[in-house]
Amino acid sequence: MSHPLRSPRLAAVLLLLAAACGILLANSPAADAVFRVQHFALGIPHTPFDLDVGEWIADGLLAVFFFTVAVELQFELTSGQLRSARNALLPAIAAAGGVAAPIVVYLLIAAPAGWGQGWPVPTATDIAFALGVLAVVGRGLPARVRVFLLALAILDDIIGIVFIAVLFAHDVSFGMLLLALVLIVVFGVLSRTLGGRFGRSIVAVMIVVAVAAWAVMLASGVHATIAGVLLGLAVSQRPGMRAAHVLEPWVNGVVLPLFALSAALVAIPSAGTLSPVFWGIALALPVGKLIGIAGTAAIAQKLLRLAPADRIHFADLIAAGTLGGIGFTVSLLLANLAFLADPDIRDQAVLGVLCGSLAALAVAAVVVSWRARAHRRQQA
Template identity: 40%
Template sequence: MATTPSPFSRFVRSEAFAGLLLVCTAALAFAWANSPWREAYFTLQHTHLSVALGAATLDFSLEHWVNDGLMAVFFLLVGLEIKRELLIGELASRRRAALAVAAAVGGMLVPAALYALLNGGGPGRAGWGIPMATDIAFALGVLALLGPRVPVGLKVFLTALAIVDDLGAVLVIALFYTEQVQWGALGLAALTWGAALLAGWGRRKPSLKLYAVLGLLLWLFVLQSGLHATIAGVLLAFAVPIRQPDLSLCTPSLLTAAQPGEEEEVGARLQDLEDLLERAQSPLHRLEHALHPVVTYAVLPLFALMNAGVSVGSGGLGVVSFGVLLGLVLGKPLGVVGGAWLATRAGVAALPRHVTWTHMVGAGLLAGVGFTMSLFVANLAFDDAALLTQAKLGVLGASVAAALLGAVWLLRTTRAQAAHAD
């Protein structure tokens, strides 16, 4: 009898597909931007679209709409995942959280320091935040390609590491890539966020439509405040409540096995039970499940299409590119393994079951795949087109190198362990 995949197995497979879709879209954008039809690509990228929201009219390029608008939905999903992991997931366990936090902090500080060694006194100094992030879709996608030979504990660790990494990236964006704050708009954003917090206070099933309206207002006020608009997604996520499922909705009649002659009712009864279980989920779980396909199939591919199209003819590799490469390919594994080693030596954490330090090196290499968040920070760090081109080339090159190095390392490690066991 076939076994039903666990929720985590399904999650890994979906992230693997997301990674493959991102690779294909990024390759398409890069090829388009360097083809004879490159002008059409850049014309599409800079086509303006105006939207009226009450008294406010927003007029941005398509690239701007994707990076400031659609990516807020991505950050909303990131925020929901962070909150879930902190409250009931891997980060709810003190020792597992300590390992992920220590590895993530090391994996952020060391790449930033290595980047600063090359660019600290030059025009590219603002890009120190670029090599700090890990792209969970790409990293888990590579792990999924290696199959069951990779310990499940390593996949869980890398997931927790990437989530802590995302939280760090959000803080970096909020604290260091905000030029000027408009306090009036920020006050309105705070009031809207307070309303979102109150929406789930004491209510058994707050409406997701209400959160959609409040989220749109919050995004608009944060956009006008000077903070990056995507921060609104994370703030809204922290306001969405998470509770234990209300299984009282599942009445005994639905759970009772069918009697002889009642086989025709089984399908309808199972459908009713599925619908009730869906309604019994907390608002956070319902919103997360609703957003995941939207982000996977629409938001991230559009982001890759708008941002991975780098014309090599408009500028080549430079010191910024080498800083990003050094940070992601070398700094990430050094920081991740070093942070995890310090945490275990201090006795506050332990490696997951069946995971060795050799596995951890492979995870550190895969953590150097920084595609989505690194490209996002690059857009915030540089207004100069030449520096932005250098940064994007560094991110793309480093992500490919980190994925290949991590895959080869883990493949050789698992084969060596299998041969030793035989």
């Protein structure tokens, strides 16, 4: 029997509950104690590993999540829905629109106030939540709609990963970065020698090499989660899929809820003190994503002159666009990175991600349920 924590609907519920607990704790009488735990130092002073509990969660545990995401990316790019340019073209165009439109919405609201650096925050889509909504209310949607959404979310993740790697590196040590890349190559080579009597020993060595690659990546100045991404892309596909399968319950039940809890530890300001950063993100996620994904995909289908059997109904594109506005995990990480130097604005960015994602979640539940019912009636 499948482990219950492999269920996308349970994963989405746990993520939502963890974020809600974070907000409640941060605005409760226990807030001071909770923040003390979050900022409790567990690292080695005066080194790159001088991290507190919250940073170990965001830089360490979240690297495991990015490893599993990258394994799925590798599979989709080599054996799955994105292995051919023809299959990937429409989701790629929609993903580009789903990134560009939220950026425009955010900049129109926040840039005039001098907070333009937060533009990457509303560009991400949370795969776990999108699949969770589909699992709950999407029964009956055509397979091509599900494939389109999955490909769109995966391409969206690639863009988010690129933003993290390129925009938020600081004081990069190219020597350390080169050493991290060498270790990642060694990890990939070892994964291709698995099997036989030394299999378990090789796995143990691979774990040591992976931890070393993460540590060196952290010391290089590039965000440590990128090590998880590169390790997931480097690993041989079969052992990589096995590892991701083993890690999935831990990611869904521990890693993502802990990150959501930690990231959502923000004090709620009064409505009159909400900054343009909050409004920019809270509107860019549900509105910008919907316009960008549905509008771009609809135009692309006409320009590409797809056969009727390959086209997706505009109402289904709207459903995909509403799901795309659920940012959560990667958006929360981007919010923390974009406003690292200003904790108050960072908190407002996090609130913007949570409010925008919840708005998109509510709309998506209604729209996806409506489209699923329509397709079930049509099939009947």
